[in-house]
Amino acid sequence: MNETAAASASAADGGEPDREADATDSAGGPDPVVVGEGVRKSYGEVVALDGVDLRVEPGEVFGLIGPNGAGKTTLVRALTGTTEAEGDLRVFGAPPDEVDPQRVGLLPQSFDPPERLTAAELVDYYGGLYDAARDTEPVLRDVGMADDADAWYEKLSGGQKRRTCVATAIVNDPDLLFLDEPTTGIDPAGRRSIHRLIERLAGDGTTVFLTSHAMDEVERLADRVALLRDGAVVAVGAPDALIAEHGGEPSLEVALDGPASEADVESVRGAVRGALSVGAEEGGAEGGADASGSEDASAVESTREGLRIGGVRPEGIGTAVDALEAAGVAFESLAWSEPSLEDVYLRLTGEEYSPRSEGPDGVTRGGGDR
Amino acid sequence: MSRFGRIATEASAAARSFLRRRTAVFFTFFFPVILVMIFGALVQTQPTGGGLFAEPAGYYIPGYLAVVVLFTPLSRVGSEIARHRDGGRFEKLATTPLSRAEWLLAHTLVNVAIIGAASLLILGLVLVVTDAEPVVSPALAALPVFVAVAVALFCGLGALLGALADSQDGVIAASNTVALPLLFLSETFVSPGLLPEWFLPAVAASPLTYFARGTRAIIYEPGPWIGDLAVLSVLAVAFLAFGAYAVPRTD
Numbered sequence: 001m002n003e004t005a006a007a008s009a010s011a012a013d014g015g016e017p018d019r020e021a022d023a024t025d026s027a028g029g030p031d032p033v034v035v036g037e038g039v040r041k042s043y044g045e046v047v048a049l050d051g052v053d054l055r056v057e058p059g060e061v062f063g064l065i066g067p068n069g070a071g072k073t074t075l076v077r078a079l080t081g082t083t084e085a086e087g088d089l090r091v092f093g094a095p096p097d098e099v100d101p102q103r104v105g106l107l108p109q110s111f112d113p114p115e116r117l118t119a120a121e122l123v124d125y126y127g128g129l130y131d132a133a134r135d136t137e138p139v140l141r142d143v144g145m146a147d148d149a150d151a152w153y154e155k156l157s158g159g160q161k162r163r164t165c166v167a168t169a170i171v172n173d174p175d176l177l178f179l180d181e182p183t184t185g186i187d188p189a190g191r192r193s194i195h196r197l198i199e200r201l202a203g204d205g206t207t208v209f210l211t212s213h214a215m216d217e218v219e220r221l222a223d224r225v226a227l228l229r230d231g232a233v234v235a236v237g238a239p240d241a242l243i244a245e246h247g248g249e250p251s252l253e254v255a256l257d258g259p260a261s262e263a264d265v266e267s268v269r270g271a272v273r274g275a276l277s278v279g280a281e282e283g284g285a286e287g288g289a290d291a292s293g294s295e296d297a298s299a300v301e302s303t304r305e306g307l308r309i310g311g312v313r314p315e316g317i318g319t320a321v322d323a324l325e326a327a328g329v330a331f332e333s334l335a336w337s338e339p340s341l342e343d344v345y346l347r348l349t350g351e352e353y354s355p356r357s358e359g360p361d362g363v364t365r366g367g368g369d370r
Numbered sequence: 371m372s373r374f375g376r377i378a379t380e381a382s383a384a385a386r387s388f389l390r391r392r393t394a395v396f397f398t399f400f401f402p403v404i405l406v407m408i409f410g411a412l413v414q415t416q417p418t419g420g421g422l423f424a425e426p427a428g429y430y431i432p433g434y435l436a437v438v439v440l441f442t443p444l445s446r447v448g449s450e451i452a453r454h455r456d457g458g459r460f461e462k463l464a465t466t467p468l469s470r471a472e473w474l475l476a477h478t479l480v481n482v483a484i485i486g487a488a489s490l491l492i493l494g495l496v497l498v499v500t501d502a503e504p505v506v507s508p509a510l511a512a513l514p515v516f517v518a519v520a521v522a523l524f525c526g527l528g529a530l531l532g533a534l535a536d537s538q539d540g541v542i543a544a545s546n547t548v549a550l551p552l553l554f555l556s557e558t559f560v561s562p563g564l565l566p567e568w569f570l571p572a573v574a575a576s577p578l579t580y581f582a583r584g585t586r587a588i589i590y591e592p593g594p595w596i597g598d599l600a601v602l603s604v605l606a607v608a609f610l611a612f613g614a615y616a617v618p619r620t621d
Contacts (some may be wrong), residue, residue, distance in 0.1 A: 111461075114387045121383070125380075125382075128376070168462070
């Protein structure tokens with residue numbers, strides 16, 4: 001995968017792409033596979049795409065994430081020439097509807113192929129429409145459907161259907177593969193096989209444009225991710241970079257025998273602040289902050305299972321435990337977690353919702369926004 | 371893959387998909403059979419008084435054929451377009467080399483084959499259950515051509531209806547609305563003499579009229595039919611062209 005792929009997209013907040021770096025990086029390099037500038041699309045008064053800029057480099061797995069209705073599928077349609085959009089949009093240097101179809105594979109988000117055909121017949125059928133196509137058997141093997149090749153499509157499970165549909169998208173061995181939510185309804189084993197397939201395709205030089213609601217999937221597979229909100233790209237970059245910039249701090253989940261009371265929270269907050277500050281002095285934490293990395297103690301909040309201490313880095317876990325004990329809080333278990341792409345998504349889409357912050361009475365306690 | 375290869379691939383998949391839908395196949399053939407049994411065997415032709423029909427049984431052969439030539443392509447192609455649209459199939463096909471015209475041509479070929487078989491069944495049934503006596507002449511060889519050309523024409527019209535209607539229900543309602551008056555007002559079951567004179571231009575404007583006239587001139591009342599075939603062919607090309615243009619590609 002192309003780790004040096006240049007980031008480029010309009011961004012409304014901290015995810016501002018580095019346009020100058022883009023130009024520099026791309027100078028003399030291979031032509032981008034997809035270039036979009038000011039892409040707009042409206043359905044009546046509803047604006048689906050509102051000036052999207054993007055650039056996808058050869059061999060890159062480009063992830064597109066965003067809430068329902070953000071414009072992801074519309075953007076895929078614009079890029080595949082199945083909907084008309086304003087702005088400058090080029091795929092392999094040509095307008096999308098003039099691209100050699102041999103070079104493009106598409107798995108639409110909502111796709112129901114002709115009925116009463118077997119999985120093998122469906123792959124045969126779509127392969128038969130191209131000048132050159134792969135043999136059906138290895139294609140079905142790629143998506144883990146070789147054993148069910150002769151089953152009628154409508155008799156397959158939801159996951160098997162989706163995998164068969166993925167097979168129809170790769171049968172022409174495309175240079176650019178659009179996968180609009182490819183693993184929807186697929187069980188974990190099936191997802192793994194699709195992930196391996198995407199990794200293998202990308203390794204062989206196929207550019208993959210992937211949209212998904214499975215953040216772990218995008219985080220694992222994508223070289224770069226663009227986050228679409230209300231028809232505009234609000235952040236773009238490598239998953240690690242986005243997480244570092246927007247994901248927030250790591251946190252420590254403290255399981256109690258129920259949600260912590262306000263008194264407990266205050267008590268722990270004070271203890272943690274003191275203890276971690278001491279730990280910081282002892283440990284020489286960088287930047288003048290405490291070992292937790294948090295600037296203040298407001299990161300302690302009540303959750304459904306107990307409480308949560310934000311900003312605890314691995315080296316601060318022991319200190320945090322000491323602080324809990326000092327505050328007289330008896331906990332059942334601890335779980336430390338790093339921020340993920342999902343945190344980035346929740347934060348940047350403004351859809352952040354933390355059921356852990358909700359007490360059994362439905363009242364939210366503590367800070368909701370991480 | 372050549373254009374021929376793509377059309378063959380699409381037609382093969384469409385035919386297989388249709389032939390495995392037993393209910394669809396059964397009713398495609400059963401519908402005209404019911405019609406022939408009701409009108410040809412039960413009501414019968416009683417030209418001397420009584421009965422529904424005023425002409426000899428042979429006169430209505432084009433009408434029986436018109437049932438499948440008209441209804442089947444309209445509803446099949448229209449519904450197929452609605453199903454394709456609902457299932458995102460056109461979105462997928464738009465990224466393949468298959469063009470809209472090739473898609474429609476492939477489905478037209480499948481319809482020609484299906485309706486050709488149904489027409490043979492109807493013809494045999496009419497001969498068995500009515501006293502119709504078809505004229506046997508070399509011109510009879512043109513009968514399949516009439517059927518094929520008319521099917522192509524109504525496949526084009528079906529594509530237009532499928533593209534205009536926003537659902538399968540809409541397609542069925544629209545095709546029935548179009549087909550029913552065409553069926554009865556195109557010199558098929560109702561002879562022009564039974565219609566007011568002011569309505570005759572409308573009869574002449576119906577494409578099915580040329581199918582009825584031409585096939586009747588071949589099988590019942592020998593007469594010139596080349597002109598009818600020519601008109602039908604021109605209309606078929608026009609409707610196929612408009613239909614192919616109407617086949618959805620974008621949303």
